[in-house]
Amino acid sequence: MPLGQSIGHVLAEPLTALCDLPSFDTSAMDGWAVAGPGPWALQAGGSILAGRGESPPLEDGTAVRIATGARIPPEATAVIRAEHARTDAGQRLLYADRRVTPGQDIRPRGQECRSGDLLLPAAALVTPAALGLAAAAGYDELAVVPRPTVEILVLGDELLAAGLPYDGLIRDALGPMLGPWLDALGAETVATRWLGDDAGALYRAVTASGADLVLTTGGTAAGPVDHVHSVLRKAGAELLVDGVGVRPGHPMLLARLPARTEAGGEDSPAGHLVGLPGNPLAAVSGLLTLAEPLLRGLAGLPAPVPYRAPLRGEVRAHPYDTRLVPVVHRAGYLVPLHYNGPAMLRGIAAADGLAVVPPAGARHGEELEVLDLPWTPS
Structure with missing residues (x-):
């Protein structure tokens, strides 16, 4: 199924990375790519921008402007954030206001995953975040279980x-x-x-x-x-x-x-x-x-995890059947709602779910299983 149409489905097979993420060393910040110890001579020729091909190697002791997401030039040892650097009056030398450590503010190739890594298992729900991950990992289509x-x-x-x-x-x-x-x-x-x-x-x-x-x-x-x-x-x-x-x-x-x-x-x-x-x-x-x-x-969706919560007040029993009663969550308790007759929707329209009341009825503080409605916040 095309990537954009697969939201809300579940994966029919594991999602594995089709490429390294990131697929090359990239700058994590706007600033300066530097090679070796400073101060660094400013390299002529403009800035390194995102979406460009590989730049020439950066000579030891030099620096070049670089944008977030841009490819790190070969031989660069660190990136200095723009707000942590200054130049001399002649715009020839770059000085760091803080200690520079090798690899700082560089996202190395494969930091998030390597090609072939398992990203999500089969039967995982395709959420908006999963959709973004799949796109980043190189997918245009996803194998999903069709909606019934x-x-x-x-x-x-x-x-x-x-x-x-x-x-x-x-x-x-x-x-x-x-x-x-x-x-x-x-x-x-x-x-x-x-x-x-x-x-x-x-x-x-x-x-x-x-x-x-x-x-x-x-x-x-x-x-x-x-x-x-x-x-x-x-x-x-x-x-x-x-x-x-x-x-x-x-x-x-x-x-x-x-x-x-x-x-x-x-x-x-x-x-x-x-x-x-x-x-x-x-x-x-x-x-x-x-x-x-x-x-x-x-x-292919998993069953919701069952849970119980204490009842506030009482719910009368049915002589021999289980009752399903509309309730809301209030301060850790289940509060039964009125208008819970078979022909009524007023109670369920305001409810978070249905409490499962055994044939014996339920007393204050008794824990009851809850069937949440699809739109109830978890």
Whole structure:
């Protein structure tokens, strides 16, 4: 992939230096290149500038102006910073105001790395700094793991794409939210489609999709218009997770879709389907616990390091399921937020993450595991 497009991907192979860094001895400062002990006779002929070829050797006892990043002339023994040197009245001799040591303010060839050195291991994230390092080391392209592609299918006849709710219709909150959220997880959202409660349309969309992951919203329970299970059976999918003991979000599911036969007769790799509940906060639960780990694996990203933090206050128990409760970090504690019902987004919109509350509930000071949101500062 071209260098500038690889940001946010992970390396598919180790990044090794294609050249020495720096590739020649360079000046670390604007000043004077000198040879031998001083005072030094000023060499005629102007300054040595960055981006120029090799200069003639510097004779012992002489000095020449040099710019930061310029190539050190052969036989030079040190660079004296401009602010640490002075010339005589006739501009013939250079004197140092401080002791000069051999090699000072010279970046020697290969100081940072030698050609062939390992710079970053495979699976390292391509950050802006990694991008700069790769460019400095001579790369124009990087071998990266491709972003997993996702197609979002929003289900529900009651959903509006715009405007205010009316006559039993409600605004769709998940369609606008899921694409950017998935992109923040390292995926590439290729399409967001609104299908309504139509089993035939859902079957055609699922079986025709070429995405690595199909993400559906709603339709995962057992209601009269919940078609996801029947469509998966008809498509020959393998159901891997069918409901989770968590609130909100318990009807979430994960399935492996069968490989599709392409026009040329070749089978495409099997994709996956994550079925999210239709309630917004319940959908977020499924997004964090099923979709995110799957996408991290497909993208080659490491799992986040789990951590725990103490709770401020109490969180009531669910009779038998784990609860996921929106929280913020305050002075070393997890503070539960209000508006944490399955259909609510007000709490999660202000949250840093979801606290994992066991079925027994949680008391003040108890340490709980936290599922951070993709944009939570580490």
